[in-house]
Amino acid sequence: MAEQPVPDYPGTEPTESVAPVGARLDLPEAGEWKRVSPKYVMVEIVGTVIFLLIVCAAAGALWLLLDQVWAAWVGALIALITLVSLAFEPRRVRSIGYQLRADDLLFRRGIMYQRFVSVPYGRMQLVDITRGPIARLLGLADLKFVTAAASSGVAIPGLAEADADALRDRLVELAESRRAGL
């Protein structure tokens, strides 16, 4: 990669369509995705349930105490949507993946709204590891890869704590060897 002549980027010439013409967004050349811990589903479910309880309580309060009937309908609707999305939670967690490639970190998430991000290691400004209360009970941690661009948004949730620390050290090491100025 280093000795590659720079001006001749692949893709400058019109390329023939080699990618499979599936409707889904996918990276055909990408390798094996690393998945986050299945236990992370629990974290998501607990968070969703808490959100659900708050919505129900607020709607109930508006309905019963202040006599606002519309609040009950809105609350019920939000609760229904949340419950349906709860059913997809395991799949959504399975969709989160990342891989450390030669020069960049590749990240994906989402099933309905898919998102792929690729960040060259040299662009790393810092790596953040956070642990929420429930994640800590399950021995999980979230890792965030921060670049100078606010929109990069590479956050890998639900890593086993040891994995998160190892991944952080690995990323810092990779970034050090490929440091790019801002």
Add this chain to the structure above:
Amino acid sequence: MTSLADGDWHRLHPASPVLRGGIFVFALLGFVIANLRERFVDVVFGIPRQSGDPLDEIYERGAVGWALLIAAAILIVILVAFTLSWRMHTFRVSDESVEVRSGILFRSHRQARLDRIQGVNIVRPLIPRLFGAAKLEVSVAGQDANVQLAYLGSALADGLRRDILQLASGARQPRPAAGESLPEAPLPDGDPTLMPAGPASAGHAGRRQALNDYANTRVGEFLAPELDPDAAPPESVVRIPVLRLIGSIVFSGFTVFVAVAIVALIVSVIVGGSEWLLIAIFPGLIASVGYYISRFTKSLRYSIAGTRDGVRVGFGLLTTSNETLPPGRIHAVGVTQPLAWRPFGWWQISINKAGHSTNDGAAGQAATTVLPVGSLADVAKVLELILPGFALDEQRVLIQHGLTSRGGDDGFHNAPRRAAWLRPFSWRRTGYAISAGAVLLRRGVLSRELVLVPLARLQSVGINQGPVRRRLRLATARLHTVTGPVTATLGVIDVGEAARLLETVTAAAVASAESDTSHHWSRTGQDPAPAPAPRPVDPVGPTVTEVTP
């Protein structure tokens, strides 16, 4: 090398505290005048006063002594505070960094590394400018992280900027004194009375000769071209004709707003009966006139030039500003054309950069507009300046296509026909291309836009797809750069093409960052040729004066 960049601590211009407190001083002056205006009228024109003023009040109550004492005390406190703050405010420029120490009670010490400089800005607000002072600001990436030197002597500021940029560029040897002579414009007759009021009153030297010299220097500095003629080769300078500037301001979104307001006003007057509308709109219309005038004066004398140490953007008639962006500090470039500008073929260029000057740019916009209005030729010229490597015919053609082409097979990877469901007018034009170390994104047909992202500055690449785009086998692509007015997004792109874009752009960004040397832009291949020097693409190429660190 001036004596200021020698690694020792130096003080600012002695009048700095007064100049920095400028508005406050003038408010005080205004307050005094407002209260004593009848007395002035009495003294000057001999018209007797009708009512008493605060001085009469003091006199009648027999508190003259106290009043004098209080005035003297306040004066002394202010003087002491100003002197102390001047003495404590020191700065130092060394090979590695710029440092500023300031504050009396709360000391602060700020240090900026020279190889992290994002831009050097010299601002001359009107009043300090009359006194021959200027503010120098070194911006680095980060919120409120700039190092400000307010105020320095005008000539010293110019010299210091040259030194800072030279040190930051990594050139260890002093350069041939290209800009050594100060931009002292030769005065035709040296008559200060022709000049705007001020310079003569600024002098307070006793002897007539000294006063004359001082006034002449001030006037010379005031009239000096904001761009040192030695600093940039004339062919790399872009200027904006006054008529075009007026046109660009008149044909803006704000005018539509004003026109609507006027129509509403007329209608309300004709229909009658609703005075409140008149009251609501009329002051706004008067204010809008002020807005037009201030936009105009702030954008006057706009110039963009390529210097050895990057692009210099200068503007302003009364308050002048002059920012130098070293090579490789520009993270994204957006070339746009609002619909109203299309008949005239005008374009605007704005950029994303990591460091932000605290001063407003031209026309009160954030200082991210490098070309407020320009023709196609101006755009090509500016792009060559800010993106070294875009001076070749291939890139010129690509830019031409990116700006004005209606789409088709012209070097861009365009969106497929089915994208018309989401972009009914612009789908033909929505596409990307990679060339000369930058990604070009093209979009919009009514309001046309071309975004260029230098690969070495690109932070990451993302592709998204929601349910609607999945049905159409489309996706969204976004190049992530530092925050700014330019967002590099492609709203529609073929699914397979999106995946390819992610792979190719990432690979190219990695390769480009490896060969990027712009943090020490003069270190490799210290060029004797005038700027704009193309950024050396190959780091192992012939180096003239490589200095091993």
